[in-house]
Amino acid sequence: MAKKAAIPDEIEPPQRGPLARLLRWSWYWLWRGTMLALGLMLASIALYSVVNPPVTMTMLGEWWRLGQTHRKWVPIEAIAPVMARSVVAAEDANFCQHWGFDVAAIRAAIKDGAGRGGSTISQQVAKNVFLWQGRSWIRKALEAGITPLVELVWSKRRVLEVYLNVAEFDTGVFGVHAAAERYFNTTPDKLTRRQAALLAAVLPDPKGRDAARPSAFVSSRAQAIADGADTIRADGRTACWE
Structure with missing residues (x-):
């Protein structure tokens, strides 16, 4: 009679080394941290x-550098409509027609090189409110992910309202209320067509341009913005917030 084959003892799995355990632990907490950050971001957007x-990170940075900043929140209902139109005409004329990204403007920016920006107002709000300044690929990637969420959850009117209250108009001067007071000693609801255009003209370079004492370039740019504000109102490109 043939003998039964001996049944080998159960083979124990090899023990994980310290490096493997460290990598597994790191991946676990990286995943949890990522999910937590995503959850906090979604909650903040809502x-x-x-x-x-x-407050924004830019405001905090300027406060740390200067020792003070100037800003007072004002609802969009208390801002002269011409101010909102001027900002849109200057920064994002197709604001009402896109979902956060103006593809035509991005293509033009790529074609023209670094001398021209392609960011929409929605992208600038995502950057100013939730991120930091700079040109790193990490920040741009985060901005690209946050912008559609902002567009999905916020109305266009809300996007524009926030932008008008967080944009920097001068060194340490944030929002249209502080800007109207600083440059023209007035309130946002009393801004004239020319004043609104001048404020919009300084946005690309708030530390280098002056709305109260505009250079020839800023003055010319303001006139073009004022004309553009009239145009977008006439052709219906302000309907999403007015």
């Missing part, structure tokens, strides 16, 4: 659709 952002 919250800021109805609650005004209290």
Whole structure:
């Protein structure tokens, strides 16, 4: 009679080394951290659709550098309509027609090189409210992910309202209320067509341009913005917030 084959003892799996355990632990906490950050970002986007952002990283940076900043939140209803139209004409004429990215403007920016920007107002809000300044690929990638979420959750009117309250108009001067007071000693609801255009003209370079004492270039740019504001109103490109 043939003998039964001996049944080998169960082979124990090899023990994980310290490096493998470290990598597994790191991946686990990286994943959890990523999910937590994503959850906080989504919660912040939802919250800021109805609650005004209290501060931005840019404001904090300027406060740390200067020792003070100037800003007072003002609802869009208390801002002269011509101010909103001027900002859109200057920064994002197709604001009402895109979902966060103006593909034509991006293509033009790529074609023209670094001398021209292609960011929409929605992208600038995503950057100013949730991120930091700079040109790193990490920030641009985050901005590209946040912008559609902002467009999905916020109305266009809300996007524009936040932008008008967080944009920097002068060194340490944030928002249209502080800008109207600083440059023209007035309030946002009383801004004239020319004043609104001048404020919009300084946005690309708030530390290098002056709305109260405009250079020939800024003055000419303001006139073009004022004409553009009239144009987008006439052709219906302000309908999404007016």
